[in-house]
Amino acid sequence: xxxxxxxxxxxxxxxxxxxxxxxxxxxxxxxxxxxxxxxxxxxxxxxxxxxxxxxxxxxxxxxxxxxxxxxxxxxxxxxxxxxxxxxxxxxxxxxxxxxxxxxxxxxxxxxxxxxxxxxxxxxxxxxxxxxxxxxxxxxxxxxxxxxxxxxxxxxxxxxxxxxxxxxxxxxxxxxxxxxxxxxxxxxxxxxxxxxxxxxxxxxxxxxxxxxxxxxxxxxxxxxxxxxxxxxxxxxxxxxxxxxxxxxxxxxxxxxxxxxxxxxxxxxxxxxxxxxxxxxxxxxxxxxxxxxxxxxxxxxxxxxxxxxxxxxxxxxxxxxxxxxxxxxxxxxxxxxxxxxxxxxxxxxxxxxxxxxxxxxxxxxxx
Amino acid sequence: xxxxxxxxxxxxxxxxxxxxxxxxxxxxxxxxxxxxxxxxxxxxxxxxxxxxxxxxxxxxxxxxxxxxxxxxxxxxxxxxxxxxxxxxxxxxxxxxxxxxxxxxxxxxxxxxxxxxxxxxxxxxxxxxxxxxxxxxxxxxxxxxxxxxxxxxxxxxxxxxxxxxxxxxxxxxxxxxxxxxxxxxxxxxxxxxxxxxxxxxxxxxxxxxxxxxxxxxxxxxxxxxxxxxxxxxxxxxxxxxxxxxxxxxxxxxxxxxxxxxxxxxxxxxxxxxxxxxxxxxxxxxxxxxxxxxxxxxxxxxxxxxxxxxxxxxxxxxxxxxxxxxxxxxxxxxxxxxxxxxxxxxxxxxxxxxxxxxxxxxxxxxx
Numbered sequence: 001x002x003x004x005x006x007x008x009x010x011x012x013x014x015x016x017x018x019x020x021x022x023x024x025x026x027x028x029x030x031x032x033x034x035x036x037x038x039x040x041x042x043x044x045x046x047x048x049x050x051x052x053x054x055x056x057x058x059x060x061x062x063x064x065x066x067x068x069x070x071x072x073x074x075x076x077x078x079x080x081x082x083x084x085x086x087x088x089x090x091x092x093x094x095x096x097x098x099x100x101x102x103x104x105x106x107x108x109x110x111x112x113x114x115x116x117x118x119x120x121x122x123x124x125x126x127x128x129x130x131x132x133x134x135x136x137x138x139x140x141x142x143x144x145x146x147x148x149x150x151x152x153x154x155x156x157x158x159x160x161x162x163x164x165x166x167x168x169x170x171x172x173x174x175x176x177x178x179x180x181x182x183x184x185x186x187x188x189x190x191x192x193x194x195x196x197x198x199x200x201x202x203x204x205x206x207x208x209x210x211x212x213x214x215x216x217x218x219x220x221x222x223x224x225x226x227x228x229x230x231x232x233x234x235x236x237x238x239x240x241x242x243x244x245x246x247x248x249x250x251x252x253x254x255x256x257x258x259x260x261x262x263x264x265x266x267x268x269x270x271x272x273x274x275x276x277x278x279x280x281x282x283x284x285x286x287x288x289x290x291x292x293x294x295x296x297x298x299x300x301x302x303x304x305x306x307x308x309x310x311x312x313x314x315x316x317x318x319x320x321x322x323x324x325x326x327x328x329x330x331x332x333x334x335x336x337x338x339x340x341x342x343x344x345x346x347x348x349x350x351x352x353x354x355x356x357x358x359x360x361x362x363x364x365x
Numbered sequence: 366x367x368x369x370x371x372x373x374x375x376x377x378x379x380x381x382x383x384x385x386x387x388x389x390x391x392x393x394x395x396x397x398x399x400x401x402x403x404x405x406x407x408x409x410x411x412x413x414x415x416x417x418x419x420x421x422x423x424x425x426x427x428x429x430x431x432x433x434x435x436x437x438x439x440x441x442x443x444x445x446x447x448x449x450x451x452x453x454x455x456x457x458x459x460x461x462x463x464x465x466x467x468x469x470x471x472x473x474x475x476x477x478x479x480x481x482x483x484x485x486x487x488x489x490x491x492x493x494x495x496x497x498x499x500x501x502x503x504x505x506x507x508x509x510x511x512x513x514x515x516x517x518x519x520x521x522x523x524x525x526x527x528x529x530x531x532x533x534x535x536x537x538x539x540x541x542x543x544x545x546x547x548x549x550x551x552x553x554x555x556x557x558x559x560x561x562x563x564x565x566x567x568x569x570x571x572x573x574x575x576x577x578x579x580x581x582x583x584x585x586x587x588x589x590x591x592x593x594x595x596x597x598x599x600x601x602x603x604x605x606x607x608x609x610x611x612x613x614x615x616x617x618x619x620x621x622x623x624x625x626x627x628x629x630x631x632x633x634x635x636x637x638x639x640x641x642x643x644x645x646x647x648x649x650x651x652x653x654x655x656x657x658x659x660x661x662x663x664x665x666x667x668x669x670x671x672x673x674x675x676x677x678x679x680x681x682x683x684x685x686x687x688x689x690x691x692x693x694x695x696x697x698x699x700x701x702x703x704x705x706x707x708x709x710x711x712x713x714x715x716x717x718x719x720x721x722x723x724x725x726x727x728x729x730x
Contacts (some may be wrong), residue, residue: 024443031396034422041425045432050441055420057399060406067410076415078389081450085443 001035004154008131008209009039011157013047016129016209017088021048026086026126030056032094032135040090052082058100058237065104065112073111075118083122091128093296094135101237106266109236113270113327120327124314131157131209132296142292149292156210156288156297164212165204168284170357171214171349175200178344181218181280183305185340188228188244191307193218193280197321201313212285212300217316220276220324221250227307231291231298231333238263243332251275252309267309273326279308279316281331282342282350295331303337303353366400369519373496373574374404376522378412381494381574382453386413391451391491395421397459397500405455417447423465423602430469430477438476440483448487456493458661459500466602471631474601478635478692485692489679496522496574497661507657514657521575521653521662529577530569533649535722536579536714540565543709546583546645548670550705553593553609556672558583558645562686566678577650577665582681585641585689586615592672596656596663596698603628608697616640617674632674638691644673644681646696647707647715660696668702668718 013019025044029037037053044051083089132138132153139149175181179196183189198216205211229243240260245252252275257264268275286302299306310326317323336342337353354361378384390409394402402418409416448454497503497518504514540546544561548554563581570576591611598605605625610617617640622629633640651667664671675691682688701707702718719726 038424042428042432045429048437053420055418059403063407064410067407072413078447078450079417081446082443085446
């Protein structure tokens with residue numbers, strides 16, 4: 001076994017989820033992640049904790065979704081019961097075929113997502129992490145060889161997370177006291193939103209491995225303007241390309257995509273919350289140096305900003321602030337490395353990918 | 366997909382577990398059974414029920430068991446919670462490597478099995494079935510080509526279960542009113558036991574697919590004599606060959622094996638119940654015509670008898686009769702096709718593999 005798999009398991013168990021003796025650990029993994037599951041079981045055993053693995057199987061999921069009457073989707077009582085007794089969840093991504101859901105009627109994704117909502121809520125109460133195991137099919141999507149993709153994944157994971165956390169903390173503190181944020185990029189993006197009273201979080205690899213993002217939730221009704229996303233979104237096996245959204249009073253009032261427009265519409269129609277923004281994120285992991293059509297990596301890439309349609313992040317929204325609730329949480333990305341600026345309360349904090357505390361900020365156009 | 370996989374799924378969902386709309390279904394499956402899992406999800410979707418799959422991964426299980434301190438094994442709270450909310454369990458056997466557990470200290474199997482006991486008890490409250498998906502590694506163990514093994518598996522499953530049930534019912538009725546059973550075979554086996562007051566069950570494919578066995582539980586203290594098993598037992602990846610057991614007052618007082626004697630000892634030492642007999646079974650599926658070192662098939666083979674060390678069968682033991690409780694249930698097989706007889710209350714009901722109601726019974730020696 002590649003020793004990096006074992007180190008990855010150690011990071012997940014020791015750093016991300018801080019597994020303790022006796023913890024009930026739920027691993028959710030697809031077939032292609034088997035090696036990492038084996039390494040995890042070894043590490044979880046060394047910790048004296050108790051793992052169970054839920055097999056994520058997109059082929060089976062497709063067969064099920066096609067066979068189901070949309071009215072029959074319902075929360076799985078046993079899956080919910082599992083989550084209620086789970087202390088930590090380690091979710092592993094690794095595709096056999098990212099297009100497995102491409103011949104499922106998109107109309108089925110709404111009742112399916114809605115049925116999963118209570119399980120998702122319960123999972124957010126655990127110590128959870130999402131990670132990636134390098135598999136050939138994801139390499140293909142990244143247009144890389146399997147070896148190059150494997151290096152890319154482990155290079156993004158094998159980092160000095162303490163230093164990363166410190167750098168991100170400067171942005172966290174800037175956003176935490178702020179009221180308004182404005183994102184301007186090229187001709188297509190000029191978005192304003194309020195984050196007043198929200199809490200900004202520092203994701204330095206706890207919830208996502210790799211981590212490397214600073215995130216908060218906007219006040220739902222305050223999102224105004226338009227945004228054009230540079231990176232495709234994958235949704236239930238469908239690619240949605242060149243997404244353009246127009247917001248008024250926090251709600252998507254116009255939308256377009258050059259590819260996968262029906263999947264975008266289905267996403268937006270999941271529920272009321274799916275037409276609103278649940279998250280504003282700033283990617284700060286410069287170890288990730290290119291987009292690979294994999295949101296776990298792309299959203300952490302340095303010099304990017306992303307919004308998520310749908311469910312807000314619980315830890316960002318204090319009890320007295322409005323929480324955008326939805327069965328979906330779909331991240332979409334904007335490249336802000338050039339012809340762009342990020343403003344906080346009218347002050348530019350990043351210009352063309354350079355933060356105010358970095359060399360070259362004053363010289364940027 | 367081989368159409369027999371789809372028919373297998375239909376039998377499991379429609380006949381064995383009688384899945385209804387809204388049922389919470391737990392599938393427990395290893396990697397090699399993926400095709401059957403896909404077919405099951407399709408059928409479960411057609412029924413409007415809700416499946417979750419627990420991934421059985423012997424490589425991960427080995428890594429975990431090796432890493433764990435024996436004192437740290439405990440019932441998995443989330444696994445138990447799952448089972449409590451589960452209506453039906455479909456367990457699929459399909460090996461990647463049947464020897465995966467061969468380098469785990471056998472002493473670890475006891476605390477591991479004990480920890481699983483509450484989950485096992487809870488599973489017995491559901492509508493459950495154990496079945497086999499044909500995989501190359503099991504074919505190797507059966508010393509068959511993959512194609513021949515696949516035919517063997519589906520031939521044993523694609524049967525007229527109504528006719529099978531009727532034939533078995535004659536033996537059920539004979540045993541149900543009986544007091545003593547005696548099994549004599551060759552020089553090595555002469556075993557007597559009481560089944561007074563116990564209930565005999567007719568397994569025609571409900572709990573095991575393939576089915577084809579008549580089974581009951583002996584009164585634990587009444588097992589006397591010696592028995593020599595003709596077919597190897599596999600236990601945590603170890604082969605135990607030529608098992609010989611001597612019983613006094615229902616307890617194993619002497620034991621031997623030509624191979625795997627330490628694994629046999631570990632099995633017997635799991636708990637008090639592991640040294641007693643929990644089941645007496647009669648194999649009646651003549652569609653299974655040879656031993657393949659796979660207990661799911663071997664124990665159903667016509668003209669065989671098997672005992673299980675360990676946990677009794679709940680449905681065989683009325684509340685007022687003694688129940689043998691154990692964390693293990695290990696079936697071991699005796700060929701009674703020749704030089705053998707099965708007696709019930711002193712009367713021969715099977716001689717050299719021929720039942721009293723079958724042609725040739727009177728002529729048998």
